[in-house]
Amino acid sequence: MPETYWTVRWPDGQEERLYSPSTVIKELFEPGTSYPLPDFLHRARIGLERASNRVAAKYGLACSAALDQLDRIEARSTDFNGQEGAEVTLLGISD
Structure with missing residues (x-):
């Protein structure tokens, strides 16, 4: 099963590399797209x-x-609870 890494930019501007054991993430996210926090x-x-x-x-x-x-x-997202308009941007996905 191919591992997938995806990089996001949180509403505070910090970037983070995330992990998935599957490419299923590619079915749900589009690189370069910003998602409202609840949708993300x-x-x-x-x-x-x-x-x-x-x-x-x-x-x-x-x-x-x-x-x-x-x-x-989910823990990181609590930093932005109550922040109106908070979005997470998917910067990229790599295998």
């Missing part, structure tokens, strides 16, 4: 849960790294 979180949840499920289907165990990444994304 929704897509990230879907993508990382699907990625974990794909690993489980292939290897019999969910991918803890994908679920850990989702936990980190």
Whole structure:
């Protein structure tokens, strides 16, 4: 299963490289696109849960790294709760 890395810019301008054990992220995000924070979180949840499920289907165990990444994304997003118009920009995706 090809690992995928995706780089985002958070609303505070900080960039972060994120991990997915699957290319499913490419189905949900478009490089160069900014997503309102709630939409970004929704897509990230879907993508990382699907990625974990794909690993489980292939290897019999969910991918803890994908679920850990989702936990980190959700924790980071709390920094911007209540910030009207907060957006996350997807800078790029690489295999």
